[in-house]
Amino acid sequence: MPVLSIFYGIIVRMYREQGGKHNMPHIHAEYSGEEIVVALDGTVLEGSFPKNKLKLLEAWIVIHHEDLEANWKLLSNGEQFFRIDPLK
Template structure:
């Protein structure tokens, strides 16, 4: 999965031709979330300080 950005220990990734709606994946340590481009968390959990 291509890495779009890395900052403060968070890695932002986006798949090419992934399912709709458009979204990105983020990892922070052992946490993973999927976030829509509108900013809504679609799946997963992150610690509050990382959101």
């Protein structure tokens, strides 16, 4: 699964999921063994994260929403994704 960004120990991934179980644009994130799936609108679809790390991830999603949508379209079309700047 392509890694889009890494910040504060959070690894953010996105992959082509044609016909997948979530049926909406989303990311997968991992932190210290915890995994979460979050829609691009911020809705948690699966899993959980420590509250402070979830807030960081949510802020990053808001800041990079357009980049995330662009990557979703690229990956859905079988094209190459691009990395997104980490939260600073």
